[in-house]
Amino acid sequence: xxxxxxxxxxxxxxxxxxxxxxxxxxxxxxxxxxxxxxxxxxxxxxxxxxxxxxxxxxxxxxxxxxxxxxxxxxxxxxxxxxxxxxxxxxxxxxxxxxxxxxxxxxxxxxxxxxxxxxxxxxxxxxxxxxxxxxxxxxxxxxxxxxxxxxxxxxxxxxxxxxxxxxxxxxxxxxxxxxxxxxxxxxxxxxxxxxxxxxxxxxxxxxxxxxxxxxxxxxxxxxxxxxxxxxxxxxxxxxxxxxxxxxxxxxxxxxxxxxxxxxxxxxxxxxxxxx
Amino acid sequence: xxxxxxxxxxxxxxxxxxxxxxxxxxxxxxxxxxxxxxxxxxxxxxxxxxxxxxxxxxxxxxxxxxxxxxxxxxxxxxxxxxxxxxxxxxxxxxxxxxxxxxxxxxxxxxxxxxxxxxxxxxxxxxxxxxxxxxxxxxxxxxxxxxxxxxxxxxxxxxxxxxxxxxxxxxxxxxxxxxxxxxxxxxxxxxxxxxxxxxxxxxxxxxxxxxxxxxxxxxxxxxxxxxxxxxxxxxxxxxxxxxxxxxxxxxxxxxxxxxxxxxxxxxxxxxxxxxxxxxxxxxxxxxxxxxxxxxxxxxx
Numbered sequence: 030x031x032x033x034x035x036x037x038x039x040x041x042x043x044x045x046x047x048x049x050x051x052x053x054x055x056x057x058x059x060x061x062x063x064x065x066x067x068x069x070x071x072x073x074x075x076x077x078x079x080x081x082x083x084x085x086x087x088x089x090x091x092x093x094x095x096x097x098x099x100x101x102x103x104x105x106x107x108x109x110x111x112x113x114x115x116x117x118x119x120x121x122x123x124x125x126x127x128x129x130x131x132x133x134x135x136x137x138x139x140x141x142x143x144x145x146x147x148x149x150x151x152x153x154x155x156x157x158x159x160x161x162x163x164x165x166x167x168x169x170x171x172x173x174x175x176x177x178x179x180x181x182x183x184x185x186x187x188x189x190x191x192x193x194x195x196x197x198x199x200x201x202x203x204x205x206x207x208x209x210x211x212x213x214x215x216x217x218x219x220x221x222x223x224x225x226x227x228x229x230x231x232x233x234x235x236x237x238x239x240x241x242x243x244x245x246x247x248x249x250x251x252x253x254x255x256x257x258x259x260x261x262x263x264x265x266x267x268x269x270x271x272x273x274x275x276x277x278x279x280x281x282x283x284x285x286x287x288x289x290x291x292x293x294x295x296x297x298x299x300x301x302x303x
Numbered sequence: 304x305x306x307x308x309x310x311x312x313x314x315x316x317x318x319x320x321x322x323x324x325x326x327x328x329x330x331x332x333x334x335x336x337x338x339x340x341x342x343x344x345x346x347x348x349x350x351x352x353x354x355x356x357x358x359x360x361x362x363x364x365x366x367x368x369x370x371x372x373x374x375x376x377x378x379x380x381x382x383x384x385x386x387x388x389x390x391x392x393x394x395x396x397x398x399x400x401x402x403x404x405x406x407x408x409x410x411x412x413x414x415x416x417x418x419x420x421x422x423x424x425x426x427x428x429x430x431x432x433x434x435x436x437x438x439x440x441x442x443x444x445x446x447x448x449x450x451x452x453x454x455x456x457x458x459x460x461x462x463x464x465x466x467x468x469x470x471x472x473x474x475x476x477x478x479x480x481x482x483x484x485x486x487x488x489x490x491x492x493x494x495x496x497x498x499x500x501x502x503x504x505x506x507x508x509x510x511x512x513x514x515x516x517x518x519x520x521x522x523x524x525x526x527x528x529x530x531x532x533x534x535x536x537x538x539x540x541x542x543x544x545x546x547x548x549x550x551x552x553x554x555x556x557x558x559x560x561x562x563x564x565x566x567x568x569x570x571x572x573x574x575x576x577x578x579x580x581x582x583x584x585x586x587x588x589x590x591x592x593x594x595x596x597x598x599x600x601x602x
Binding site for chain 1: 355
């Protein structure tokens with residue numbers, strides 16, 4: 030089983046490198062992370078935190094949008110495209126299970142994401158630390174940012190596979206992936222914001238809203254990074270909702286989501302007739 | 304028979320209201336080559352996908368090497384060549400084949416000899432993007448020959464190939480059969496299957512309308528022989544009046560006659576003497592035979 034998963038992961042990693050996916054993803058992460066770090070270096074003095082902390086806060090906001098986007102772009106074509114080319118039926122004629130195929134592709138794509146995140150955030154963090162100093166706290170925050178970004182990427186990789194299996198065609202999968210991204214990282218928040226404004230300081234804002242935030246992987250990611258570091262919370266201004274939740278809520282959500290999404294993807298793949 | 308590799312019994316597959324396959328039964332023994340013929344949409348690919356376990360039948364039974372299609376044992380025994388294989392263009396032939404070798408649980412050192420056997424050794428380390436259609440098909444055949452399969456399902460293996468590549472391809476398929484692989488070749492035209500197939504099965508609108516050897520099909524069809532006479536100038540009307548048949552153009556008459564009446568008819572033509580300038584005799588061709596069984600000429 031491991032042998033077959035590694036065989037697929039190896040070939041997918043090779044394809045990702047040949048397609049310059051690794052290069053593109055890493056370049057995008059590096060560019061945005063460095064730009065944000067130095068563009069956002071102004072408030073350091075007024076907040077009394079080091080530059081790395083401010084940088085992590087900006088990069089958290091960046092990752093909320095970018096990690097799901099990169100993950101979906103890697104994943105949406107993984108099954109639909111291969112089914113269209115006829116390659117999926119051929120692979121499935123070999124003694125390899127659908128779960129093994131999914132695991133192999135996931136492993137390779139997660140590797141690409143992890144590499145891009147670590148390189149991008151690591152380089153920007155390193156640059157910020159050198160320019161403006163870093164403490165133990167802010168280094169921890171950086172490590173947490175990288176780890177949780179990879180988890181967030183894993184959620185949307187798995188959701189991307191589910192979309193790819195459900196859509197039936199490559200073009201349909203692309204459209205569904207774009208819709209999913211918009212829904213999860215933009216519209217969901219807008220909806221919650223509207224509800225909070227309507228509720229004012231009512232029961233919804235105090236009791237329900239924080240949990241609804243934690244239920245969305247993108248917001249759980251934000252909450253986790255904010256709640257775990259006072260400095261980051263201060264710099265990002267999202268402390269209110271984070272304070273209303275127990276500390277384990279956001280991490281648990283972000284750890285459970287990839288597993289649930291992977292289960293969903295496996296079920297969708299199982300129903301696919303290539 | 305228990306030693307048949309592929310056994311299909313009363314197989315049926317329905318997609319919503321569409322009957323893709325209805326009551327199909329056939330079997331394939333080791334080393335046998337079966338040509339599965341039919342129009343596009345006659346159910347050939349559906350039958351292959353059922354044999355691969357990619358889709359489930361709505362009726363009947365199908366077994367591959369004694370196992371249910373899609374099980375580990377059945378998949379390990381089966382090789383498949385999809386119609387117009389599209390491998391990943393960014394990979395080299397060797398890399399793509401190595402993936403299949405690993406999935407089949409074979410050692411990767413079999414790659415080289417296999418690529419050599421299909422005539423791709425010189426292009427093994429080039430990207431598949433640069434391959435011609437024939438080269439991609441050879442790569443497809445290479446993966447189908449992996450690990451001495453007991454059953455090979457080849458979907459339109461020769462489509463889009465030039466005559467030389469097609470000849471090479473059929474030689475490789477013959478090689479597979481000699482080693483004991485049961486081979487099923489699906490095609491939409493009888494002329495495509497110049498390979499020496501042992502039996503021919505014809506699907507029409509999801510039903511098996513014929514399943515026999517080529518000679519058997521010929522005998523059973525009892526199709527007429529076509530005689531075309533060219534008359535001397537101005538004599539076409541008289542030739543038609545004395546022999547019957549159909550005027551084709553100014554000077555030619557065409558007569559269809561049953562195989563047993565052929566010599567009689569030729570005698571009558573000879574009796575016309577100088578009225579006839581030329582004569583062509585055409586036995587029913589493969590294409591006509593196929594059209595006969597797939598029901599196209601009974602309109």
